[in-house]
Amino acid sequence: MRSQRLFLLSVIGQGFSPNSMGAGRSVPARDNKESGGCWGWRRSNRAMSSTASSSPHYPAHPQPEIENSVYNGNIAGGEPFLPEDVFSGSISPSLVAKDDQLRRFSYYDLICATGHFRPDNFLGIGGFGPVHKGWIRETGTSPARHGTGLPVAVKTLSSQGMQGHPEWVAEIHYLRTLRHPNLVKLFGFCIEGNQRQLVYEFMSRxxxxxxxxxxxxxxxxxxxxxxxxxxxxxxxxxxxxxxxxxxxxxxxxxxxxxxxxxxxxxxxxxxxxxxxxxxxxxxxxxxxxxxxxxxxxxxxxxxxxxxxxxxxxxxxxxxxxxxxxxxxxxxxxxxxxxxxxxxxxxxxxxxxxxxxxxxxxxxxxxxxxxxxxxxxxxxxxxxxxxxxxxxxxxxxxxxxxxxxxxxxxxxxxxxxxxxxxRAHANANANLLPASPTLVVGSSSANSQPSSPRTMRSPARGPNPRRSTSSPYGPHGPVHSASPFRPFRQERMPPSSWRRPGA
Missing domain, CATH: 1.10.510.10 (Transferase(Phosphotransferase) domain 1)
Structure with a gap:
């Protein structure tokens, strides 16, 4: 039973706060004296800080072993916080498989794989945050030179994203155990300081x-x-x-x-x-x-x-x-x-x-x-x-x-x-007189019509957590989400679906 819980315990046990993290923030890292830049470096299970991502020379800081930590750094009654308590029974621990099914990347691995997350590798905005294209070697976690090796999509959880740490954990939980040609493949993850990344197969279209x-x-x-x-x-x-x-x-x-x-x-x-x-x-x-x-x-x-x-x-x-x-x-x-x-x-x-x-x-x-x-x-x-x-x-x-x-x-x-x-319908449409545009939900007939990209249903709180876009984002960084915010958190259905007498 303990072996089944080890992986999720290590993932959820980072004292993580979604509101305090984001790409580009400072993260703890361990010294990497054996590395020789991004390419051809010897694996030592060490990572570098993101505080100076524009330079190959990063200040190093000590980082404790993740496996020794517990959820939010707390121990309840002398026992580790159990994954099934985190999920409140909504995700079955029985699906947890062996830990060696996923690769665990260091943040430095992903910096090198994506070319310091440079703009020309940017794919879009997903539910977690920005997504970048990168290249890794066929085996292991070492980065590959751009255009060689295995292309991947690196999804970063950020404070601006509409998903949080629980969704990040759920994604790992399912995709590390479920294997099918019509499910996207998850190669691995990064959990280092405040950094949270997922590494997927790259889907070219x-x-x-x-x-x-x-x-x-x-x-x-x-x-x-x-x-x-x-x-x-x-x-x-x-x-x-x-x-x-x-x-x-x-x-x-x-x-x-x-x-x-x-x-x-x-x-x-x-x-x-x-x-x-x-x-x-x-x-x-x-x-x-x-x-x-x-x-x-x-x-x-x-x-x-x-x-x-x-x-x-x-x-x-x-x-x-x-x-x-x-x-x-x-x-x-x-x-x-x-x-x-x-x-x-x-x-x-x-x-x-x-x-x-x-x-x-x-x-x-x-x-x-x-x-x-x-x-x-x-x-x-x-x-x-x-x-x-x-x-x-x-x-x-x-x-x-x-x-x-x-x-x-x-x-x-x-x-x-x-x-x-269709020809008849078009002819009738051309015969209709022009009329003022009335925006649905507007109190004035003279209001300017909103762009379909900007028309949204009311937000369900100050910080909605759910994205309506794919990990790649359909229209890039600006128009990446679908036109409508999702219903989230509250049980109150839209008024058109409210039950009689409610």
């Missing part, structure tokens, strides 16, 4: 939302690629729900948490909010309501009751996004079209109108039968009755059928009907 919604500079994703991405993500969720010793609920499935490699293979990332699912006779686990507007299952938002069908709803929202090219929640659209799942519901099951959901950017290059099946799949996954939603293995089977369909819409009656309806 970044997050799905960056490719799906960035209509200005990126060609639209082809139909077959969209279905391939959905199939990979579905396999990842099916593994978490049905193939692990304890079911794992991802709890934050969305396009920005799906990363893509060069061949558009999808991998789930950001396990900071993941939780063990119910077992035995239990139908749900009760948690704080967290996530992102538009992706959260209504019953979870209202009650905090969580099970695997909550993830299925989120997956259905992403299916509709991939089919339509619209965002799951878009405040820039008319009120009745802002929530994609609600707006799409009547069209998805209507054979005469389902084509209204199809992304115009696809043109005629989509499968007629496949688009019908995908619309119905999105509808079934976002069913308001959780018991009526399919399990993810059934979703995988459906997508495997869709990906093999090749009845493209080119020169079909359906496609010509779509073109005629």
């Amino acid at each position: 970044g997050s799905l939302d960056k490719l799906l919604f960035n209509v200005d500079s990126v060609p639209p994703l082809p139909w077959n690629i969209r279905v391939k991405i959905l199939l990979g993500a579905a396999k990842g969720l099916a593994y978490l729900h049905e193939e692990t010793e304890t079911p794992v609920i991802f709890r934050d499935f969305k396009t920005s948490n799906v990363l893509l490699d060069e061949d558009y293979n999808a991998k789930l990332s950001d396990f900071g909010l993941a939780r063990d699912g119910p077992e035995g006779d239990r139908t749900h686990v009760s948690t704080q309501v967290v996530g992102t507007h538009g992706y959260g299952a209504p019953e979870y938002v209202m009650t905090g009751h969580l099970n695997t069908k909550s993830d299925v709803y989120s997956f259905g929202a992403v299916v509709l996004e991939m089919l339509s090219g619209r965002k799951a929640m878009d405040k820039s659209r008319p009120m009745e079209e802002q929530n994609l799942a609600e707006w799409a519901r009547p069209f998805a099951i209507d054979r005469e109108r389902f084509h209204k959901l199809i992304d115009r950017r696809l043109g005629s290059k989509f499968s007629i039968t496949g688009s019908q099946m995908l619309a119905r799949l999105g509808h079934n996954c976002t069913n308001l009755d959780p018991k009526s939603r399919p399990i993810m293995s059934k979703v995988v089977t459906t997508l495997e059928t869709i990906i093999n369909l090749d009845d493209m819409a080119t020169n079909t009656n359906l496609y010509h009907q779509m073109l005629a309806e």
Whole structure:
């Protein structure tokens, strides 16, 4: 039992305060007399301070062994603070595996691997904070020269991030034990002084939302690629729900948490909010309501009751996004079209109108039968009755059928009907008189419309901790988060979902 707890004890036992740390702050380090710069240096398990990151010569300070510390430096009743007490039973210690599955990097390793976290290696802002590209050797923790070795993404937890130390620990806890082709691979971590980093495999195409919604500079994703991405993500969720010793609920499935490699293979990332699912006779686990507007299952938002069908709803929202090219929640659209799942519901099951959901950017290059099946799949996954939603293995089977369909819409009656309806709609729109713009939620009709990037739901406190972006950030350091802040901490659901009499 003690060996099972050793790793998490060493991770959580650093006297860490999320509000007091950030990249670039001073960290304790040990002297490294054996190092000869960043390259070709002998491993001595020592690190350098970040106080002078612009210079290869760092002042050294003594650092105690991490394994000898306990949570917040305290000992309760002469016994170490146990990991299961930290997680209050929400993460099962039974999933903790051998310590040698992850590499433990020194901060100096990561300074060298990322070129002192230089700007041209910057990938974006994630939930934890900034993310940089780096290079490490195939084995061990030594850095490699830039452009050689193994490319990695280094995610730094900062005080400005919307996630905290518990999410950082949860990410390590799950990704060190869960192995699947459709889950992002965690190579290791750094925990040194106030520094917290995670080192992942590098995903060259970044997050799905960056490719799906960035209509200005990126060609639209082809139909077959969209279905391939959905199939990979579905396999990842099916593994978490049905193939692990304890079911794992991802709890934050969305396009920005799906990363893509060069061949558009999808991998789930950001396990900071993941939780063990119910077992035995239990139908749900009760948690704080967290996530992102538009992706959260209504019953979870209202009650905090969580099970695997909550993830299925989120997956259905992403299916509709991939089919339509619209965002799951878009405040820039008319009120009745802002929530994609609600707006799409009547069209998805209507054979005469389902084509209204199809992304115009696809043109005629989509499968007629496949688009019908995908619309119905999105509808079934976002069913308001959780018991009526399919399990993810059934979703995988459906997508495997869709990906093999090749009845493209080119020169079909359906496609010509779509073109005629769109032309008619555009003509009517051009005939409408100009009218003052009224911003939703504004008290004045003369208010200037807000940019979709800046329209946010009210924050849930002075320091919201949850990011709505991927580790890579879909739009870089400025526009890296999705347009809407997540619901967080409080159990109070949005007013539109409030229960009668509440």
